[in-house]
Amino acid sequence: MSHALCPWNTYAFGCVKSESSCHNYKILRVSSYYENSERYVFNFEIYELSSDSWRVLDGVTDKWRLHHSDDVVSLKGNAYWMHKDREAGHNVLLSFDFTAEVFVSFPLPDQSDDDRRDLAMSVVREEHLAVLHHNTGTFLTEMNVWLSNKIDEAKEVSWSKFLVVSFDNFKYPRYPKEMNFWVDDENKVVVTCVRDINHRDHVYIVGEDLHKHVYEVANDTWIWPCFLSYVPSLCHIPKAKEEES
Incomplete structure:
Protein backbone atom coordinates (compact mmCIF):
# COMPACT_ATOMS: atom_id res chain seq x y z
CA MET A 1 0.00 0.00 0.00
CA SER A 2 1.31 3.42 -0.91
CA HIS A 3 2.36 5.76 1.88
CA ALA A 4 2.15 8.88 -0.31
CA LEU A 5 0.06 11.74 0.97
CA CYS A 6 -3.49 11.24 -0.36
CA PRO A 7 -5.53 14.38 0.37
CA TRP A 8 -8.60 13.05 -1.46
CA ASN A 9 -10.12 9.69 -0.62
CA THR A 10 -13.38 8.50 -2.16
CA TYR A 11 -15.17 5.35 -1.07
CA ALA A 12 -17.65 2.94 -2.65
CA PHE A 13 -19.47 0.16 -0.80
CA GLY A 14 -20.52 -3.26 -2.12
CA CYS A 15 -20.41 -6.99 -1.55
CA VAL A 16 -19.67 -10.32 -3.19
CA LYS A 17 -22.84 -11.75 -4.72
CA SER A 18 -23.84 -15.04 -3.13
CA GLU A 19 -26.93 -17.17 -2.63
CA SER A 20 -25.96 -17.33 1.01
CA SER A 21 -27.44 -14.86 3.45
CA CYS A 22 -23.93 -14.00 4.65
CA HIS A 23 -22.28 -11.63 2.20
CA ASN A 24 -18.64 -10.65 2.03
CA TYR A 25 -18.88 -6.88 2.24
CA LYS A 26 -16.13 -4.78 0.67
CA ILE A 27 -15.10 -1.14 0.38
CA LEU A 28 -13.36 0.36 -2.65
CA ARG A 29 -11.09 3.30 -1.84
CA VAL A 30 -9.77 5.57 -4.58
CA SER A 31 -7.00 7.88 -3.34
CA SER A 32 -5.82 10.73 -5.51
CA TYR A 33 -2.95 13.17 -5.16
CA TYR A 34 -0.44 15.20 -7.14
CA GLU A 35 2.98 13.60 -7.48
CA ASN A 36 5.76 16.22 -7.44
CA SER A 37 3.06 18.84 -8.15
CA GLU A 38 2.90 17.63 -11.74
CA ARG A 39 1.19 14.29 -12.29
CA TYR A 40 -2.22 13.35 -10.89
CA VAL A 41 -1.99 9.84 -9.40
CA PHE A 42 -4.79 7.45 -8.45
CA ASN A 43 -4.45 4.50 -6.07
CA PHE A 44 -7.11 1.78 -5.88
CA GLU A 45 -7.52 -0.36 -2.75
CA ILE A 46 -10.01 -2.92 -1.44
CA TYR A 47 -11.03 -3.44 2.18
CA GLU A 48 -12.73 -6.73 3.11
CA LEU A 49 -14.82 -6.77 6.26
CA SER A 50 -14.44 -10.55 6.60
CA SER A 51 -10.65 -10.32 6.96
CA ASP A 52 -10.45 -6.75 8.32
CA SER A 53 -7.64 -5.95 5.89
CA TRP A 54 -6.73 -3.65 2.99
CA ARG A 55 -5.03 -4.71 -0.24
CA VAL A 56 -4.00 -2.90 -3.41
CA LEU A 57 -6.10 -3.40 -6.55
CA ASP A 58 -3.50 -3.76 -9.30
CA GLY A 59 -3.76 -3.23 -13.04
CA VAL A 60 -6.35 -0.45 -12.93
CA THR A 61 -6.03 2.36 -15.47
CA ASP A 62 -6.50 5.98 -14.42
CA LYS A 63 -9.41 6.07 -16.87
CA TRP A 64 -11.60 4.58 -14.14
CA ARG A 65 -11.41 7.61 -11.91
CA LEU A 66 -13.56 8.18 -8.88
CA HIS A 67 -13.34 11.78 -7.71
CA HIS A 68 -14.11 13.04 -4.22
CA SER A 69 -17.04 15.02 -5.65
CA ASP A 70 -18.67 12.00 -7.34
CA ASP A 71 -21.91 10.64 -5.89
CA VAL A 72 -21.70 6.86 -5.51
CA VAL A 73 -24.70 4.55 -5.06
CA SER A 74 -24.77 0.81 -4.33
CA LEU A 75 -27.14 -1.64 -6.02
CA LYS A 76 -27.16 -5.45 -6.17
CA GLY A 77 -23.75 -5.56 -4.52
CA ASN A 78 -22.06 -3.21 -7.02
CA ALA A 79 -21.23 0.51 -6.95
CA TYR A 80 -22.34 3.02 -9.61
CA TRP A 81 -21.40 6.62 -10.32
CA MET A 82 -21.33 9.05 -13.26
CA HIS A 83 -18.06 9.99 -14.87
CA LYS A 84 -16.77 12.20 -17.68
CA ASP A 85 -15.13 9.94 -20.27
CA ARG A 86 -12.59 12.30 -21.80
CA GLU A 87 -11.75 9.91 -24.62
CA ALA A 88 -15.38 9.51 -25.69
CA GLY A 89 -16.21 13.15 -24.95
CA HIS A 90 -19.35 12.53 -22.89
CA ASN A 91 -20.57 11.28 -19.53
CA VAL A 92 -20.87 7.56 -18.85
CA LEU A 93 -22.15 5.40 -16.04
CA LEU A 94 -19.31 3.59 -14.31
CA SER A 95 -19.77 0.50 -12.18
CA PHE A 96 -17.43 -1.46 -9.96
CA ASP A 97 -18.22 -5.17 -9.73
CA PHE A 98 -17.16 -6.23 -6.22
CA THR A 99 -17.38 -9.93 -7.09
CA ALA A 100 -15.06 -9.86 -10.12
CA GLU A 101 -13.31 -6.66 -8.90
CA VAL A 102 -13.48 -5.03 -12.32
CA PHE A 103 -14.79 -1.72 -13.68
CA VAL A 104 -17.60 -1.66 -16.26
CA SER A 105 -18.88 1.27 -18.35
CA PHE A 106 -22.52 1.78 -19.39
CA PRO A 107 -24.28 4.50 -21.45
CA LEU A 108 -26.35 7.21 -19.78
Missing part, protein backbone atom coordinates in the same frame (compact mmCIF):
# COMPACT_ATOMS: atom_id res chain seq x y z
CA PRO A 109 -29.72 8.40 -21.15
CA ASP A 110 -30.07 11.32 -23.55
CA GLN A 111 -26.47 12.42 -24.14
CA SER A 112 -27.34 15.37 -26.40
CA ASP A 113 -25.62 18.60 -25.26
CA ASP A 114 -23.91 16.48 -22.64
CA ASP A 115 -21.42 19.12 -21.49
CA ARG A 116 -24.23 21.39 -20.34
CA ARG A 117 -26.16 18.83 -18.34
CA ASP A 118 -26.03 18.43 -14.59
CA LEU A 119 -26.67 14.90 -13.39
CA ALA A 120 -27.66 13.21 -10.14
CA MET A 121 -28.36 9.56 -9.42
CA SER A 122 -30.42 7.49 -7.01
CA VAL A 123 -31.54 3.89 -6.40
CA VAL A 124 -35.16 2.75 -6.65
CA ARG A 125 -36.37 -0.20 -4.53
CA GLU A 126 -33.03 -2.02 -4.80
CA GLU A 127 -33.94 -2.82 -8.41
CA HIS A 128 -33.42 0.24 -10.61
CA LEU A 129 -31.10 3.19 -11.06
CA ALA A 130 -32.64 6.64 -11.51
CA VAL A 131 -30.91 9.57 -13.20
CA LEU A 132 -31.99 13.20 -12.90
CA HIS A 133 -30.68 15.78 -15.35
CA HIS A 134 -31.43 19.12 -16.94
CA ASN A 135 -29.74 21.41 -19.42
CA THR A 136 -27.77 24.22 -17.77
CA GLY A 137 -26.66 25.84 -21.03
CA THR A 138 -30.03 27.46 -21.69
CA PHE A 139 -32.90 28.85 -19.64
CA LEU A 140 -34.87 25.61 -19.77
CA THR A 141 -36.98 25.27 -16.62
CA GLU A 142 -37.52 21.54 -16.42
CA MET A 143 -35.69 18.49 -15.24
CA ASN A 144 -35.97 14.95 -16.56
CA VAL A 145 -35.93 11.77 -14.51
CA TRP A 146 -34.93 8.52 -16.22
CA LEU A 147 -35.36 5.01 -14.86
CA SER A 148 -33.16 2.05 -15.77
CA ASN A 149 -34.24 -1.49 -16.44
CA LYS A 150 -33.83 -3.96 -13.57
CA ILE A 151 -30.16 -4.29 -12.80
CA ASP A 152 -29.18 -7.96 -12.92
CA GLU A 153 -26.52 -10.28 -14.31
CA ALA A 154 -27.28 -9.30 -17.93
CA LYS A 155 -24.55 -6.63 -17.81
CA GLU A 156 -26.77 -4.30 -19.82
CA VAL A 157 -28.42 -1.03 -18.78
CA SER A 158 -31.28 0.54 -20.73
CA TRP A 159 -33.25 3.69 -19.88
CA SER A 160 -36.82 4.96 -20.13
CA LYS A 161 -38.06 8.47 -19.34
CA PHE A 162 -39.95 8.34 -16.05
CA LEU A 163 -40.98 11.93 -15.35
CA VAL A 164 -40.57 15.51 -16.57
CA VAL A 165 -40.80 18.10 -13.78
CA SER A 166 -41.08 21.87 -14.19
CA PHE A 167 -38.98 24.25 -12.09
CA ASP A 168 -41.77 26.83 -12.21
CA ASN A 169 -43.25 25.81 -8.87
CA PHE A 170 -40.14 25.49 -6.74
CA LYS A 171 -36.89 27.29 -6.09
CA TYR A 172 -34.15 26.91 -8.69
CA PRO A 173 -31.14 25.12 -7.14
CA ARG A 174 -27.99 27.10 -6.43
CA TYR A 175 -25.83 24.25 -7.72
CA PRO A 176 -28.01 21.81 -9.71
CA LYS A 177 -25.39 19.06 -9.53
CA GLU A 178 -25.81 18.95 -5.74
CA MET A 179 -29.51 18.00 -5.96
CA ASN A 180 -30.60 14.84 -4.15
CA PHE A 181 -33.72 12.86 -4.90
CA TRP A 182 -35.74 9.72 -4.25
CA VAL A 183 -38.14 8.10 -6.70
CA ASP A 184 -41.49 6.49 -5.86
CA ASP A 185 -42.08 4.54 -9.04
CA GLU A 186 -45.47 3.18 -7.97
CA ASN A 187 -47.00 6.62 -7.35
CA LYS A 188 -44.81 8.26 -10.01
CA VAL A 189 -43.48 11.03 -7.78
CA VAL A 190 -40.02 12.32 -6.90
CA VAL A 191 -38.88 13.66 -3.53
CA THR A 192 -36.06 16.14 -4.10
CA CYS A 193 -33.81 18.16 -1.81
CA VAL A 194 -32.25 21.41 -3.08
CA ARG A 195 -30.47 24.52 -1.84
CA ASP A 196 -31.59 27.72 -3.56
CA ILE A 197 -29.53 30.78 -4.51
CA ASN A 198 -30.42 32.41 -1.16
CA HIS A 199 -28.88 29.54 0.85
CA ARG A 200 -32.21 28.07 1.91
CA ASP A 201 -32.73 24.31 1.88
CA HIS A 202 -35.97 22.92 0.47
CA VAL A 203 -37.64 19.53 0.17
CA TYR A 204 -40.30 19.02 -2.51
CA ILE A 205 -42.59 16.20 -3.53
CA VAL A 206 -43.24 16.55 -7.25
CA GLY A 207 -45.02 14.62 -9.98
CA GLU A 208 -46.96 15.13 -13.18
CA ASP A 209 -49.72 17.10 -11.42
CA LEU A 210 -48.12 17.54 -8.01
CA HIS A 211 -45.79 20.24 -6.65
CA LYS A 212 -45.70 20.13 -2.85
CA HIS A 213 -43.28 22.14 -0.71
CA VAL A 214 -42.79 20.18 2.53
CA TYR A 215 -39.68 21.68 4.17
CA GLU A 216 -37.64 24.90 4.21
CA VAL A 217 -34.83 26.15 6.44
CA ALA A 218 -32.06 28.75 6.20
CA ASN A 219 -28.54 27.32 6.06
CA ASP A 220 -25.36 29.35 5.60
CA THR A 221 -22.91 26.43 5.87
CA TRP A 222 -21.10 24.67 3.03
CA ILE A 223 -22.52 21.34 4.16
CA TRP A 224 -25.08 20.49 1.50
CA PRO A 225 -28.38 18.78 2.40
CA CYS A 226 -28.72 15.23 1.17
CA PHE A 227 -30.77 12.06 1.39
CA LEU A 228 -29.07 8.95 2.68
CA SER A 229 -30.02 5.31 2.25
CA TYR A 230 -28.76 2.23 4.05
CA VAL A 231 -28.19 -1.46 3.33
CA PRO A 232 -30.99 -3.35 5.15
CA SER A 233 -29.06 -6.64 5.29
CA LEU A 234 -26.11 -4.93 7.00
CA CYS A 235 -27.72 -2.31 9.22
CA HIS A 236 -30.94 -3.24 11.04
CA ILE A 237 -33.09 -0.42 12.38
CA PRO A 238 -35.01 -1.65 15.46
CA LYS A 239 -38.75 -1.12 15.48
CA ALA A 240 -40.32 0.78 18.34
CA LYS A 241 -42.04 -1.47 20.86
CA GLU A 242 -45.79 -1.12 21.08
CA GLU A 243 -46.94 0.57 24.24
CA GLU A 244 -48.64 -1.70 26.70
CA SER A 245 -52.31 -1.04 27.05
